[in-house]
Amino acid sequence: MRRKLIAIIAMLAAGMMLFASGPQEAPAAGDGPIELKFWSLFTGGDGEFFDAMIEEFNSSQDEIHMTNDMVKFDDYYTKLTTALAAGTAPDVIVLHQARLINYVPSGVLLPLDGYVSEEMLADFQAAPLEACRMDGSLYAIPFDVHPIVMYTNRALLEAAGITELPKTAEEYSAAAKAVKEATGQWGSLIDNTTGTYKAYTLTRLFVSLVNQQGGSMLTDDLSAAAFNNEYGYNALVWLQALVNDGVNPNELDYDAAMNMFKLGEGAFYFNGVWATGTLEQTEGLDFVASPLPAFMGESAAWTDSHTFAIPVQKNQDPVKVEAAISFIDWMTGHAYLWAKAGNIPTRNSVLEGEEFHALPYRADYAAAVSSVVANPPTAAWGEIYETLSDLLEAAVTKDADPQAALDGMESTVNEIISRY
Amino acid sequence: MAARKKILPRILEILLIAVWVFPLAWMVITSLKYENEVVTRAFTFLPANPTLYNYIEAFGSTYILRWLLNSLIISLVTMAATFILDAPIAYAFAKIRFPGRSILFWLVMAGMMVPFQVLIVPLYLQFNSYGIINTLTAAILPRLAMPIGIFILRQFYEGIPDALEEAAFIDGAGRLRTFTRIILPLGKSAATTVIILAFINAWNDFLWPLIAINDSVRYTITVGIANFQGTHGTEYALIMAGAVIASVPELIFFLIFRRKIIDGIAMTGLKG
Amino acid sequence: MIPGNRDIRDGILFSLPFMVVFALFMVYPLVFGFYISFFRWNILGTPAFLGLQNYADLFRDEKFWSSLWHTVQFVLMTTPVLLVMGFLMALLVTGKSPLKGLMETVFFVPYIFSMTVVATLWAWIMQKDFGILNHIIRMLGGEGVSWLTSESNAMWSISIATYWWTAGFNMVLFTAGIKQISKEVFESATVDGANALQKVLHITIPLVKPTTILCLILQVIASFNVFGQVYVMTGGGPAGSTRVLIQYIYETGFSYFRMGYSAAMSYILFAIIMAISVIQYAVLGRRND
16 A cells, blocks of 8 residues: 555656656757747637737748747736746737836846848838837837727617717717617617726726827826816716716626627627627627727827737847747738737738738728827836726716716826836 | 425425536536527527537647646645645644744644735745746645645644554654554544645645746646636636536546545544 | 653654745745835836835725725625534534435535636626526516626625535534534433424534634635635626735736735735634634633
8 A cells, every 4th residue: 555655656756757847948940940939918809810820920931930828818917027027938928018118127128129120110100119119229019009999880870860970979979879769779888897807998988088188197297197177077977977878788897798799789889999800700790890989079099009029038049039020020011810800900011901901990990090099108007097997987887976086086096106 | 294394304405405506507508508509688598509519629729638637747746745744744743742842833823824925926936046937846836835734634643642652662663653653544534634635725726826837738727727718708608618627527536535525624623 | 751752853853844845935935025025126127125115005005905894894794604504504414314415415516616617607607698697587577686797796796606615615514513412412402302493502503612613713714815706706896896905915916016015915914814813713712621
């Protein structure tokens, strides 16, 4: 009995060593392809299109082989940051442009200026590329731009006798009411409650609406909140009114909003452009995607951007860096494949290409990229964004006094800024 | 009257059992439906077209079998190592009167109350300097410092009469011999509890393996399932299929060791 | 008691293997974490010494207090119910029912499933639009309930999932306690004409008190450490109303990378759990002796 136990333990230990041994070293350059590792955070519809792109990249050439590990969005930055701190990050990573500020000052990302050709850079749209530059150095290459857009169910609009998309906040509310009265379905599906995700849509709309009126979220020197004024007030009151008037469901979470729109239970729906691909795959849904209307004045829409970056390694292998750049070049240069998911490519050659123009809607909202709102370049923005989502959720779902809610939001944001 | 008195409680009990089993049944039923039958207002209880699509998808597009294997290795090694480490010190706490014993005991017990989140960053940096991040070893080691097993074993060993040990000493047996020949066999049931709990806890661990292991091929099943949920968006039928796959080994383990697990846990309470 | 008294040597030798592991993977990181709690550190850059600033900030941080309060809420919502449920289940499985073996298995089985599985399963059952619970309510003519997306329900919904998950563990402990009571006590009570309820109230409950105390201590510690169910089922929502302390610790540490502040909060939580355990042990344990 005891001997058996010892034998089992010995076997386990042996097995453990087998599995515990470090990753297989990639073969040296010269024999076989260069092995690269990549971490991404693409989920849902995005994930499928992205995996397909990696596969196509690997089969398109035989010098580089890319292995992609998908990490769930919630856990992605946790894992990435701990790995960067420990120097164990992979060869290429994806970062949201808004997050660059959290990494660049610590020197964990490789400046790319020396590695990327002028010719390649010249092909990129200026705004998204400039957003990846800090203190004069380029730290990332933009893969896409993904602003918030409006999705409209055409059948419901027709049933309510509406022929044109709303252009102002008032028109939107009126159209939503008309749909509700004519069809009994919801006029508006703005998610306002934490479920799988926080109520980010509220924050994205709030940011957009404040900017549409000429305001901004933070002061120019990024030292304090700047939305506790009539701009913020108008935006919040409008978001609250949609729920109070009964045209937008209360306690609606992200997944539910998406599912209800897919089932044709609501006329208008707001999400990032990444939802387009998924909605297109939904049978029996007749919808149109359009840039966020200038509800409150000028065109302005919240956006973020996925970028590729190369972590600094202890012994940076120039061969791998070159290979990583080739990979990034290929991915951004074939971003019409990525546009299938709904995302907007960043290179002129792609934006002007036939493949991109063959896709519906994209060209329309791609034009609106010029009016996107840049994320405030402060390390505190991540926490501010998350916290505002909670506070807006409370204000909208519980119909809080808008002025009191804004006062609370302002003091909380200032408190957060003071801690960074 | 007497018959009715017997039937009514039975009916209530059966209802209670049904309520308790239902969530598990629902997990299986959902996993056999197509997604468009799941996310719909037209509710049907049983699948209209039962399908293994979600299982095929789960096995085909993920490393799910490998994750199960990883979890199994981690749990078995943790189980064995926990026993090897915990039994001697539990014996020392119960039977050996050495100075500092009670201070050491309370120090170890205090370890039971440490929220694991406190340890994650220091552990990560520490393990990285040893170069073992992204290995199954890294997933195992912190579990071994958890003192719950010591608590249970000490309780039990204390109940073993000193006379038994003393008899062995008189026969000329040393400490080690007494421990392996008398204490360990007598404490078999307590040891069983400890290793079973160690297995279950290691199997269910989530946060630490999530951070300590980078390559998806080395994930444990709990981490894999949580990520898998992300790869495909919120597809309930698929997620439920993943949950079923993740649960089957645990269920088998439970059904085999049912009596031992329940009796083992029961024993921890006896001397409370 | 032992020839040549080698207690010191043996004590050290028998304790050593575990103590080495304990020192390496528990004490050392704990001390290092405590050290970090005096710094502002985003784990990528260089730590900046703050002294007690993190601890001082904590007292002014509304989110810290609300998260602590949500944790206490969860402890209060789960502990008594889980104790009562565990006890009642134990009465059922130690009774005379022919189904008692089956009940024991069925009540216990959820406990072996992992948190990820339990939480995703219940999130699906309680899903507002397509979840089975609301489907049933609608079939019975009611209106769907916002189980997880309304502030008044969310914490209760998480608690319900937790009852299902862990009540069986307490049942097992209570079952053991009840089985220890000698049959004669019950028999003599029957002779004295006591009915079933009287027996439970006057015999079973007082005599399982040691088990109750053990359950209480284990349950309070477990409930104070709640995180996974909340994280998966509501993500702390709606509007942060179910954000528990460990989640806030996790978020500040691993989403916002304020490691020092996160560590400082962990130590406060650690101190609270320690204090409660010691008080429970002292007050309840003493009276029992």
